Amino acid sequence: MQTAQAALKQGIALHLSGGYHHAFYNEGSGFCLFNDLVVAAKTLLTQEVDKILIIDLDVHQGDGSAAMLADDPRIISCSIHCEKNFPYYKQQSDWDVGVAKDCSDNDYLQTVQQSVQTLINWHQPDLVLYDAGVDIHQRDELGLLSISTAALYQRDLLVLQCCVDNAIPVAAVIGGGYQRNVDALVQLHLQLFKAAFTLYGSHFASKIET
Numbered sequence: 148m149q150t151a152q153a154a155l156k157q158g159i160a161l162h163l164s165g166g167y168h169h170a171f172y173n174e175g176s177g178f179c180l181f182n183d184l185v186v187a188a189k190t191l192l193t194q195e196v197d198k199i200l201i202i203d204l205d206v207h208q209g210d211g212s213a214a215m216l217a218d219d220p221r222i223i224s225c226s227i228h229c230e231k232n233f234p235y236y237k238q239q240s241d242w243d244v245g246v247a248k249d250c251s252d253n254d255y256l257q258t259v260q261q262s263v264q265t266l267i268n269w270h271q272p273d274l275v276l277y278d279a280g281v282d283i284h285q286r287d288e289l290g291l292l293s294i295s296t297a298a299l300y301q302r303d304l305l306v307l308q309c310c311v312d313n314a315i316p317v318a319a320v321i322g323g324g325y326q327r328n329v330d331a332l333v334q335l336h337l338q339l340f341k342a343a344f345t346l347y348g349s350h351f352a353s354k355i356e357t
């Protein structure tokens with residue numbers, strides 16, 4: 148909630164955790180107890196915004212979000228995930244793309260670009276909630292995709308760029324990432340922060356000075 152509210156105030160906000168997209172109304176699932184994305188979106192709708200787009204690029208489908216939002220046209224759920232991976236029973240998001248295990252960096256980035264662009268054009272949301280899961284990475288132990296670190300950075304950059312170009316505030320959470328080598332994992336989550344700094348760095352530098 149705080150991350151989303153900060154995004155509405157200043158254009159972007161990043162959370163060092165978050166993205167518990169497998170949690171349903173009545174049960175937890177896949178390491179997720181409460182669905183922070185859905186709770187934040189539903190709470191904000193009663194306050195200050197009319198339409199929210201959840202862009203979920205974690206390697207696993209956002210099944211809990213999809214199920215919880217099935218009857219709510221004001222919150223658009225988008226999940227781009229590995230088709231042959233957990234959860235084995237997929238829910239229906241407003242926009243689902245199941246990518247193949249052997250998907251190349253270029254194909255993956257193109258899919259993300261087209262999906263994000265299309266959804267933003269169609270829905271013109273007041274806020275984007277972005278789940279930047281890094282379990283799409285080639286070294287991830289649960290991901291099954293083979294996306295490079297460079298493409299991970301490009302993915303985060305293009306999602307944030309799309310929000311900037313359309314003047315839509317974006318709140319991002321780090322989502323999933325599974326490696327026993329924590330230092331290597333941190334480097335992957337860092338790509339989101341690098342991408343954000345590339346786009347918003349001068350904006351924040353001026354804020355810090357004042």
Ligand SMILES: [Zn+2]
Pocket residue numbers: 205206207280282322323324
């Ligand atoms: Zn995941």
